[in-house]
Amino acid sequence: MSEANSPKVTLRQDGAHATLLLSGAWIGRSGDTPRPAEAMLPEHGTGADRATPASIGFDATRLGRWDSALIDFLWQLRRLAAGRGIGFDESGLPDASRRLLSLLDDSRPAPLPPRRGPGLLARLGGATTTALTGALNNTGELSSLLGGLTLRAGAASLGRARMRGIDLLDNLYDAGPSALLIITVVNVLVGAILAFVGVVQLRRLAADSFVANLVGLALVREMVPVMTAIIMAGRTGGAYAARIATMQGNEELDALAATGIPATDYIVLPAVLSLTAMMPVLYLYGCVVGIAGGFVVAIAMLDITPLAYIQQTRMSLPVGEFGFGLLKSFAFGLMIAVTSCRIGMKAGRSAADVGSAATSAVVVGIVGTIALDAVFAVVANAVGR
Amino acid sequence: MAADTILEVQGLELAYGTRVIQRDLGFSVRRGSIFAVMGGSGCGKSTVLRSLVGLLRPAAGRVLVGGEDYWAGDAAQREAIGRRFGVLFQNGALWSSLSVAENVALPLRMFTRLDNAAIDSLVRLKLALVGMEHAAALSPSELSGGMRKRAGLARALALDPEVLFFDEPSAGLDPVTSKRLDDLILQLRDGFGQTIVLVSHELPSLLAIADDGVFLDATTRTAIAHGSPKALRDDSINPQVQAFMRRERLEQEG
Numbered sequence: 001m002s003e004a005n006s007p008k009v010t011l012r013q014d015g016a017h018a019t020l021l022l023s024g025a026w027i028g029r030s031g032d033t034p035r036p037a038e039a040m041l042p043e044h045g046t047g048a049d050r051a052t053p054a055s056i057g058f059d060a061t062r063l064g065r066w067d068s069a070l071i072d073f074l075w076q077l078r079r080l081a082a083g084r085g086i087g088f089d090e091s092g093l094p095d096a097s098r099r100l101l102s103l104l105d106d107s108r109p110a111p112l113p114p115r116r117g118p119g120l121l122a123r124l125g126g127a128t129t130t131a132l133t134g135a136l137n138n139t140g141e142l143s144s145l146l147g148g149l150t151l152r153a154g155a156a157s158l159g160r161a162r163m164r165g166i167d168l169l170d171n172l173y174d175a176g177p178s179a180l181l182i183i184t185v186v187n188v189l190v191g192a193i194l195a196f197v198g199v200v201q202l203r204r205l206a207a208d209s210f211v212a213n214l215v216g217l218a219l220v221r222e223m224v225p226v227m228t229a230i231i232m233a234g235r236t237g238g239a240y241a242a243r244i245a246t247m248q249g250n251e252e253l254d255a256l257a258a259t260g261i262p263a264t265d266y267i268v269l270p271a272v273l274s275l276t277a278m279m280p281v282l283y284l285y286g287c288v289v290g291i292a293g294g295f296v297v298a299i300a301m302l303d304i305t306p307l308a309y310i311q312q313t314r315m316s317l318p319v320g321e322f323g324f325g326l327l328k329s330f331a332f333g334l335m336i337a338v339t340s341c342r343i344g345m346k347a348g349r350s351a352a353d354v355g356s357a358a359t360s361a362v363v364v365g366i367v368g369t370i371a372l373d374a375v376f377a378v379v380a381n382a383v384g385r
Numbered sequence: 386m387a388a389d390t391i392l393e394v395q396g397l398e399l400a401y402g403t404r405v406i407q408r409d410l411g412f413s414v415r416r417g418s419i420f421a422v423m424g425g426s427g428c429g430k431s432t433v434l435r436s437l438v439g440l441l442r443p444a445a446g447r448v449l450v451g452g453e454d455y456w457a458g459d460a461a462q463r464e465a466i467g468r469r470f471g472v473l474f475q476n477g478a479l480w481s482s483l484s485v486a487e488n489v490a491l492p493l494r495m496f497t498r499l500d501n502a503a504i505d506s507l508v509r510l511k512l513a514l515v516g517m518e519h520a521a522a523l524s525p526s527e528l529s530g531g532m533r534k535r536a537g538l539a540r541a542l543a544l545d546p547e548v549l550f551f552d553e554p555s556a557g558l559d560p561v562t563s564k565r566l567d568d569l570i571l572q573l574r575d576g577f578g579q580t581i582v583l584v585s586h587e588l589p590s591l592l593a594i595a596d597d598g599v600f601l602d603a604t605t606r607t608a609i610a611h612g613s614p615k616a617l618r619d620d621s622i623n624p625q626v627q628a629f630m631r632r633e634r635l636e637q638e639g
Contacts, residue, residue: 027545028497028499028503028507028545029493029496029497029499029544029545031497031498031499031500031503067545067577068507068510068511068514068542068545068577069507069545071510071514071576072506072507072510075510075513076506096575096576096577096578097576099572099575099576100514100572100573100576100577103513103514103516103569103572103576104510104513104514105513105518167482170482246481247480247481250476250478250481251474251475251476251478252478252479252480252481254435254440254474254478255472255474255478255479255480255540256480257439257440258438258439258440258467258470258472259467259472259491259492259495260464260467260468260495260496261491261492261495
């Protein structure tokens with residue numbers, strides 16, 4: 001934008017009356033329009049000229065194109081003037097701008113909602129409380145209510161913490177901490193069941209001490225990655241598909257497309273990133289609690305000391321096994337997130353379509369997980385692990 | 386193309402798969418006018434709108450925006466043109482995970498380099514213009530139908546578009562609220578000088594605000610009349626148009 005065309009406001013003080021000369025093009029998105037405070041406390045005049053004027057008027061003869069940036073400027077100026085008891089003479093302004101100004105009300109101070117949501121720690125703290133209360137009440141209702149409130153508070157923050165960051169945080173919370181309870185329950189039980197089966201069978205072979213190997217290896221290699229993925233396909237994948245399908249029905253995706261915001265960046269990316277990032281974490285957590293579940297059963301049923309059991313578990317599990325499990329979890333998370341987002345985006349617009357999108361996301365997620373696991377098993381066999 | 390034409394449609398054919406909705410459609414929209422796409426339910430009005438704002442690729446024909454062929458370029462070019470548009474969807478289509486203020490702010494955050502203070506200031510202005518300042522912190526699910534439309538309007542205004550598209554602005558609103566929205570649309574047009582393209586079958590609203598338009602027919606699947614709603618009401622000899630408009634006359638007399 002040329003110098004002559006850039007928006008400018010110059011103050012000309014004539015006794016008690018001040019005139020603001022508006023010139024140039026006032027286009028909001030260029031971001032170079034003056035702020036009213038600068039106009040009210042001008043640096044142009046010297047000493048005596050700086051006295052507060054009794055009234056201000058405008059000269060818009062050299063004003064170029066304008067949009068809401070000019071209206072915003074004038075509105076702020078009018079509120080400032082009203083606050084300081086300065087007369088505001090609109091007669092020099094373009095008619096169209098006066099018409100818009102007449103729509104605006106000076107009386108309301110118009111505070112925007114507070115922008116800062118709770119920090120990460122507060123969210124995690126809230127999430128923990130939420131999970132515990134929910135477990136104690138044995139209903140999901142309270143937890144989802146509290147969770148919803150936490151999220152709404154977060155969503156109400158108009159992002160100085162950036163929009164996209166907040167989206168990601170919400171998704172991370174959804175895919176991670178809020179799934180801990182169910183991940184714990186399922187993996188503890190799986191570990192316990194494996195130990196139970198192992199004890200009964202291996203005792204016949206007098207190989208009791210290998211229960212730890214069975215439980216550890218089966219959990220770390222197969223059960224925890226697959227069970228965790230199935231749980232996440234059911235709760236998070238289904239939720240993604242339903243949420244996106246609902247947005248489809250509300251024309252929210254159309255609104256994004258018409259505004260030129262790619263739906264993939266805005267919706268899919270945070271979802272995929274968070275599930276892919278959280279799955280390996282959940283996997284490691286699932287391994288720990290699963291082994292703990294097996295430990296409790298084995299100690300109760302076998303004639304073995306806790307220390308010996310732990311030692312046996314550690315020996316049977318080289319770090320590489322965890323690496324393989326982590327890789328699988330990562331792949332499962334990616335697959336579930338991408339397929340369910342895609343199913344949501346491809347859904348129709350009716351309420352029934354939301355239901356079928358959620359259903360097929362869950363089915364595809366579970367079947368896909370098991371199919372992918374089979375591929376991993378073949379590959380692992382081929383490379384000799 | 387005349388110099389004051391901002392949007393021109395030539396030989397447009399719209400179809401969902403093999404089902405043709407409209408064919409051989411042509412009209413042009415003058416800069417600064419309020420142009421109505423009229424017609425009974427199911428004649429494809431909203432479909433026409435979808436093709437104008439880039440949501441449905443026409444089966445044939447051209448949409449010229451300021452002389453540029455909208456559908457000829459790639460997605461990036463369409464996006465660049467589309468940034469000069471603002472769209473108000475039928476039910477507002479507010480992004481449900483964001484508050485009202487964030488809905489208005491999002492386009493500004495995505496497409497401008499303004500700092501937060503400037504964005505806040507513009508968001509507050511847009512909300513105040515549509516009378517929604519007090520509702521800035523609410524989430525879309527907490528709004529009434531009329532408020533949702535006004536919030537959608539504020540969002541459509543966010544980037545100061547050259548052309549505003551309205552899909553059934555008065556649908557689902559009571560007559561008083563609908564009238565208030567019409568007045569607001571007129572005031573904003575007079576203020577910012579935007580071009581407005583609206584799709585509607587609400588006659589009172591059409592007669593009150595539109596100054597040009599096109600009448601679509603569901604049976605012949607094309608435009609059967611051109612002109613402002615008032616002119617169509619008073620002068621059209623087409624029986625379809627008459628039937629549509631006469632009901633309005635009876636209503637007004639009663």
